[in-house]
Amino acid sequence: MHTAFEPTATWYSDARQYWKDVPSTVEGMLGGLGRLTDLDVRDSTWFLDDTTYGLDCGAGIGRVTKQLLLNFFDRVDLVECTGKFLEQARDDVLKQEVETGRVDRLFHTGLEAFSPEAQRYDLVWCQWVLNYLTDDDLVLFLKRCVAGLKPNGIIGVKENCAVSEYVMDHEDSSVTRSDAVFKSLFERAGLHVIKEAVQSSFPSDLFTVRM
Template sequence: MDQSDWYSNAQKYWTSVQPTVNGMLGGFATVDPIDVKGSLNFIDEFVHGVRGVNNVMRQEPVISNKYACDCGAGIGRVTKNFLLRVPFQHVDLVEQAPNFVQQAKESYLRNEINQGTVKDVKCQGLQDFCPNPGKYDLIWCQWVLGHLTDDDLIGFFKRCMKGLKPHGLIGIKENNSSKDYVVDEEDSSVTRPNDALKRLYADAGLEVIKEEVQQGLPAGLFTVRMYMLRPIQSS
């Protein structure tokens, strides 16, 4: 498939999806609380640190909770139910489908936008997204990176690294195939095995500092892994 067709076909597919939580989750809206709980537990130590006996701080927080970016945000489910519950003080969203952006602005995140916790809602594909330098404590990407080709994914990561504050992190939550790349031509996506994703992280200059499998999802679905990444030069 031609690269331009790859992205345009994905756009056509998602434009046809209902802008609801159920639409964002492919008909599995019931997994939302399970997904959110897993993400909150995964990120907690990086934002709040780790306390031991007598509530003594055993590990200091790595990042502040000031500014996050939700990449491939859809209508803003991850922003509303996860990132703003961390809580991050401000969140930007990046989403390619205009109907999802409209729903986020006019309905799903209207209150959060009015309150100023949701700032910029950008209608743009991640293959073109270029964050402002040094803006974010966390850039979170969930169930979206399969829409990028390998080369574009590496380029996206390199741009994201420039968009991080000092000590900033990139969080990933993605399906994993068991062995080979699994291509879905209907929505122009690819599910990558764990080792392939890790090679792409390394090629972009990122290292994995935490990795965890999401528990509690229905049987028969792809394995879902969460990764916390940092630029290798900051280690």
């Protein structure tokens, strides 16, 4: 046990001599722990990779990805339940971005059945789609989204808001919720609101749109 660092006079030459005798292999580089190389490189890759990722939920034809999310994030994934919209995104609206890899994964599924990959996203954006989920499915979906966020990741929600708690629409099986109902669901999912705004300049006969 030493309490101070007192290098010997031959400090550097001793190290060089030591390494001269070590085999020129991965095992040699890792002092016999070559089996750890994959784990080592995996975590270093996470550490160095600052590629930013967004997820567009209920992406439709990719309108929000194209006009908004790709301005902020290096890569965007889409999740959407209507196949023809996703095809339009892939083959037309986002064709170039798919080819260059800026649009990465396209998930054809409903949010109620979707689980994002762990710690992948800086932002999960849900716009005009949470009205298609039941309350319980919405809470479970948000909890799964939390698991899909990087450590400083956030969830963005932009939805119509009603004055009364719930306004049902049986034509498209959707429900418009009040701001208070949304907040209680966010709380049930273990989330808290860090920023809020109201969409401006929309026609006055529409629902209020809150972010």
